[in-house]
Amino acid sequence: MTIVEDAKNGTITEEMKIVAKDEGLDPEFIRRGIAAGRIVIPTSPYRQVKLCGVGEGLRTKVNASIGVSSDIMDVDMEVKKAMAAEKAGADTLMELGTGGDFLAIRKKVIDSISLSVGSVPLYQAFIEAARKYGSIVDMTEDELFNATEAQAKLGTNFMAIHTGVNNITLDRLKAHGRYGGLCSRGGAFMSAWMMHNEKENPLYANFDYLVEILKEHEVVLSTGNGMRAGATDDATDRAQIQELIINTELGQKAHDAGLQVIIEGPGHIPLDQIETNVKIMKEMSGHMPFYMLGPLATDIAPGYDHIVTAIGASLAASYGCDFLCYVTPAEHLALPNLEDVITGVKTSRIAAHIGDMVKYPERARQWDLDMGRARRDLDWEKMYSLAIDPEHAREVRTSRSPEDTDACTMCGNYCALKIVNQNYNLAK
Known part of the structure; x- marks a missing residue:
């Protein structure tokens, strides 16, 4: 029986559970999507793979x-x-x-x-x-x-x-x-x-x-x-x-x-x-x-x-x-x-x-919100961890290391965020 046939019969398979957890969604949503043809999960009887769902409602x-x-x-x-x-x-x-x-x-x-x-x-x-x-x-x-x-x-x-x-x-x-x-x-x-x-x-x-x-x-x-x-x-x-x-x-x-x-x-x-x-x-x-x-x-x-x-x-x-x-x-x-x-x-x-x-603004924009707050707070380690390529971000800043370790060499001593942080609180 294929995963489509399982889905149409109302069965939530292990693959559906794994994809649902990865996406932060209900497994029933994944099952219905596969049954309707709106979602696929590439898999194989011949090898173990990192499961990935593709389709509507998913990243x-x-x-x-x-x-x-x-x-x-x-x-x-x-x-x-x-x-x-x-x-x-x-x-x-x-x-x-x-x-x-x-x-x-x-x-x-x-x-x-x-x-x-x-x-x-x-x-x-x-x-x-x-x-x-x-x-x-x-x-x-x-x-x-x-x-x-x-x-x-x-x-x-x-x-x-x-x-x-x-x-x-x-x-x-x-x-x-x-x-x-x-x-x-x-x-x-x-x-x-x-x-x-x-x-x-x-x-x-x-x-x-x-x-x-x-x-x-x-x-x-x-x-x-x-x-x-x-x-x-x-x-x-x-x-x-x-x-x-x-x-x-x-x-x-x-x-x-x-x-x-x-x-x-x-x-x-x-x-x-x-x-x-x-x-x-x-x-x-x-x-x-x-x-x-x-x-x-x-x-x-x-x-x-x-x-x-x-x-x-x-x-x-x-x-x-x-x-x-x-x-x-x-x-x-x-x-x-x-x-x-x-x-x-x-x-x-x-x-x-x-x-x-x-x-999916409610899900996807949280990542950007977290980065915005880290930049406001000049939390460089947090910024690196949130970057799509942390190693590259760290490498670029380090290659042009600032005198003021809170700032970067774009603004140096006149970092807008640092000036604001020292004078009033815009935290939200």
Whole structure:
């Protein structure tokens, strides 16, 4: 019996209790959310994980992505990145490698951390077909489903599956065109295969079989966003919305069958369209958990796309997005290094909290209130403990140590807070 079936039968499982305690909520709230499809808890029968709830009423979660490429094959570095992402506060991790021995690398990553780990099995199937046959278009349908099951058996907790790239979606894409092309690797692989073979996407045509595989291994279905925009001028176009319609229909079908489901969203979106994207997805899916890739609010800042994402992600979270995929400073430029991963996680965590201050002000703003009081009182140790990155905060102040240890070198002897504290009491 899956966790969805338990929830629908009125059973509060241990996983629900753990997530409820972590969120400061009633376990019954978590059970009802899972039963209705509004909350998921990625888990696995094959490994113990740090449980994390994703969905409405819960803190906005952050995913970090790593993985070797065909150019850089340093597996040990990817393991270090995974461990660094967990230490930096990522809630989940996706292993998205496109080189080497897919299963061996993923197992090494999974064994190194306690986080729930996601994957895109389609990558393995297409790339192994290219190695075996010389072209991705010669992949067989069985190879696609075999890769999915093999990765599930490793203890993969959630999978991005490109179910919504079908013939109808491709017709919309070809008829409308794109300023920025098709940026999804999974979408590119699948659309090329479909057009060459003149066949429907196997993940769509054989969706019931896909659900059987994922359900058997308790894997959360995350409906892949193969038609997401890679340029802000392509945001919310016909192909993207067509894919969303298909994914939300399939998501409901999967949940009815007892599967946990996440709906993935775009991509590059200007600020004035972020609210629209979140609300359309939420209403269309019946308020399933929404996972956004970014979103990036402008296209002109390579090297600073973690900042671009923080701007878009904080808005998205405030409007109801439940799950944010981080973006690193290396986005659009190179495979992220260790420092890029750490920066990406911490930046997206800040964005998630800013969004939660709007969504859940009574819960989220207490953290800020505590920091405000600590600053008023010039309680530096308290400030460090409340900082999202205590080590960095302490390091910066120490590197420019003030003469007056109560103040900092920004104001020195003329610290406004110290002046006020010495003359009258504003404590509240």
